[in-house]
Amino acid sequence: MNLTKALLTLMTLTSLTACTTIPDASNHAGLLVIQEQGSFAVGGKVVSTPGTYDNNHPTAAGQTLHGDHLYAFYQVPQNSRPLPIVMLHGAYQSARSWETTSDGREGFQTIFLRRGFPVYLVDQPRRGRAGNSTVEAKIEPTPFDQLFFDQFRLGKWPSYFDNVQFDRKPETLDQFFRSVTPNTGPYDAGVISNAMAALFDRTGPGILFSHSQAGGPGWLAAIKSQNVKGIVALEPGSGFIFPEGELPPAMPSAAGALSPESVSLAEFKKLTRIPIVIYYGDNFPTEPTTERGQDNWRVRLAMAKRWVDAINKHGGDAQLVHLPEIGIRGNTHFLMSDLNNVQIADLVSRFLAEKHLD
Amino acid sequence: MNLTKALLTLMTLTSLTACTTIPDASNHAGLLVIQEQGSFAVGGKVVSTPGTYDNNHPTAAGQTLHGDHLYAFYQVPQNSRPLPIVMLHGAYQSARSWETTSDGREGFQTIFLRRGFPVYLVDQPRRGRAGNSTVEAKIEPTPFDQLFFDQFRLGKWPSYFDNVQFDRKPETLDQFFRSVTPNTGPYDAGVISNAMAALFDRTGPGILFSHSQAGGPGWLAAIKSQNVKGIVALEPGSGFIFPEGELPPAMPSAAGALSPESVSLAEFKKLTRIPIVIYYGDNFPTEPTTERGQDNWRVRLAMAKRWVDAINKHGGDAQLVHLPEIGIRGNTHFLMSDLNNVQIADLVSRFLAEKHLD
Structure with a gap:
């Protein structure tokens, strides 16, 4: 009897401490058990300069450049779910978007690892650690902090929205601004989606999470790769593609006009094979307004x-x-790192479960 | 009896799979148990543009820019050793240098995590995910692959050195070339070492691993922060600092002259408080030669x-x-990702143990 009880106790302990993710209400303190982690480049091209390379008096002649690839860092948790999640950041950002939040909590990278998914974080071609571009760029230090504060819907500079899901400590805002990193070559949705399709060739079937500007390259990646089995788009901001002949009119706003983009019907229909969910946050105006940051959205x-x-x-x-509309208030443009990001992750988890993507 | 046997089996299973790092001879297949991981920016400055910000017609006026910080990704293993290791990459590189090797094996990031150290990987200011620079830069796609092949001592392009510790599969060389990423602002050892000192303020006492160009900023960081308790410098390539009045002459080579740099004696002496080890690899010429890539070293x-x-x-x-000189042959400039990188890590571990840094 005692032995049976001991056995049962041990079995309970085993199931608690065995090397699976240990659930934790705060989504923070539990151990993370990683089966494998690493990084690689994928996609891109090689540009050659004509001529003969002289080892001892090198010029461009006869040399090559590897560029326009993406960089990915991946982690596979123990006993992982079958489909990995690939996370693609938005404009002025890198994979940093999905890591620790500006106020120091876990972001979607670690939250979804804890939930058993292999997670791939991407620096897109010509950004971050995938900085080698085949096309030149000039980087001018551009003071954009206040514009970002408005456009990413923290509030109307210098005031936060009353209900904003963003920690108001100055050091949080400092971290937020320092997550910005520039393009090292011209932004090109074709180059990005080519590299993303190459990534999905390597990962096999998986789920794409896109943020903001990555919405567009995300749709294109799913057109280019049958391995994209579902898309979770957080506040897509550009690259809305429609079938030729079915484009809605451009939509003017205080931040400029938003124009749809055209693809063939055959390409468009590839997006009808997979489940897609789009989330938008709070503080959107319902009518046109002169408030640039909000009217953009x-x-x-x-x-x-x-x-x-x-x-x-x-x-x-x-x-x-x-x-x-479902009672979740105050979200900024960065849903995945807002104060309620675990609640947002729960919504996403529910979607993945409903669509049998988990 | 049956129950006892089941209990013992279960206990064995538990001890095998309980959440500690499971050692593995190949240094690859064991589970990695992470207590905490995340990322942040540290150091840097804020540049302001005079004028008044207009939320709805934004220009540079009245806006700020956060730049010149570094970016760090960190992982703390369970039951970690007391001193973290901070790894700083060299020229044309990012934290990628320390991750997966070009041929797909574990790099120093994961090797030293497995050995129980908290590991911080840095993208230095104006590189990678820390791309926001306060000073402008032009990024020109520069075909440097063949020069890198020579200068990083893989061989003399297109031939590998006979004994080279580098996998010769074409896809390995492709990954190697794609680890290159450009500066997004002027290289500045002062800016980098300031940010590194700020990082050591945050981590507390720790060990610095530097590679190549990071040698110089590494010494400066140790001068600026008493929290640098030891330095492991892999093939330092620039920024050799000497006390004023004690500089050796510049050393000419087929790759140009290498000049020492000057600091005050008081600053220099701060480097005498900590243990330092420097490693260099193979295929160095003993006499001056016209082979540019090798003569550089x-x-x-x-x-x-x-x-x-x-x-x-x-x-x-x-x-x-x-x-x-200790019988280890064929190492390239990238000691931490060469085919024998576990052997190199063993040397480093031995140094850390001897100096009570582990």
Whole structure:
């Protein structure tokens, strides 16, 4: 009897401490058990300069340059789920977007590792550690902090929105601003989506999380690779593609006009094979306004609704969740690192479960 | 009896799979148990543009820019050793240098995690994910592959050295070339060492691993921060600092002259408080030669020997290990990712143990 009890106790302990992720209410203190981690480059091209290389008096002649690849860092937890998640950052950002939040909590990288997914974080071609570009660029230190504060919907500089899901300590804002990193070559959605398709060739079937500007290259990657089995798009901001002849009109805003982009119907229909969910946060104006930072998002939300309708009209499975409509308030443009990012991750987990992607 | 046997089996299983690092001879397949991981920016400055910010018609006026910080990704293993290791990459590189090797094996990041050290990987200011520079830069795609092949001592392009510790598969060389990433602002050892000192303020006492160009900023960081408790310098390539009035002459080579740099005696003497080891690999010429890639290192090795002598003359504890002299052959400039990188890590571990840094 005692032995049975000991056995049962031990079995309980084993199931608690065996090398799987140990759940923790705070989503922070549990141990993380990694089966494998590492990094690599994928995609890109090689540019050659004509001539003969002289080892001892080297010039460009006869030399090559490897560029336009992406960089990925991956971690596979023990007893992982079958489909990895690939996370692609937005404009002015790197894989840093998905790591520790500006106020020091775990971001989506570690949250979804804890939930058993292999996680791949990408620095897109011509950004971050994938900085080698085949096309030149000039980097001018551009003071954009206040514009970002407005455009990423922390508030209207220098005031935060009353309900903002962003920690107000000065050091948090400092970290937020320091997550910005420039393009090292011209932004090119084709180059990025080519590299992303090459990444999915390597990972096999997986799920794509995109943020902001990555929305567009994300759709293109799913067109280019059948291994993209689902997309979670956080506040897509550009590259809304429609079938030729079905483009909605451009949408003017205080931040400029947002124009849809055109692809063939055959390409567009590839996006109808997979489940897609789009999330947008709070503090969107309902009517046109002169507030530039917010009005920028009014038209993106409106365009995304048209986009979801187009996907579904063609037999697809897309949905748009505007968080305030389900009672979740105060989210900035960075849903994955907002104060309620675990709640957002829960929504995403539910979507993945419903679509049998987990 | 059956129950006892089951209990014992279960206990064995538990001890095998309980959440500690499971040692593995190949240094690859064992599980990695992480207590905490994340990333942050540290150091840097804020540049302000005069004027008043207009939220709805933003220009540079009245805006700020956060730049010149470094980016760090860290992992703390379970039951970690007391001193973390901070790894700083060299020229044209990022933290990628310390991750997976070009041929897909574990690099120093994961090897030293497995050995129980908290590991911090840095992208230095104006590189990689720390790309926001306060000074402008032009990025021109520069075909340097063949020059790197020579200068990083893989061989004399297109031939590998006979004994080279580098895998010869074409895809390995492709990964190697794609680890290159450009400066996004002017290289500045002062800016880098300031940020490194700020990082050591945050980590507390720790050990610095530097590679190549990072040698110089590494010495400066140790002068600026008393938290640098030891330095492991892999093939330092620039920034050899000597006390004023004690500079050796510049050393000409087929790759140009290598000049020592001057610091005050008081600053220099701060480097005599900590143990320092320098490692250089193989295929160094013993006499001046016209082979540019190799001759570059002949003078660096010679200058490093002078530097070690100067440190020790002033009461310090520095040593230089030229690997072929202890029978270790074929190492390239990238000791931490060469085919024998576990052997190199073993040497480093032995040094850390001897100096009570583990």
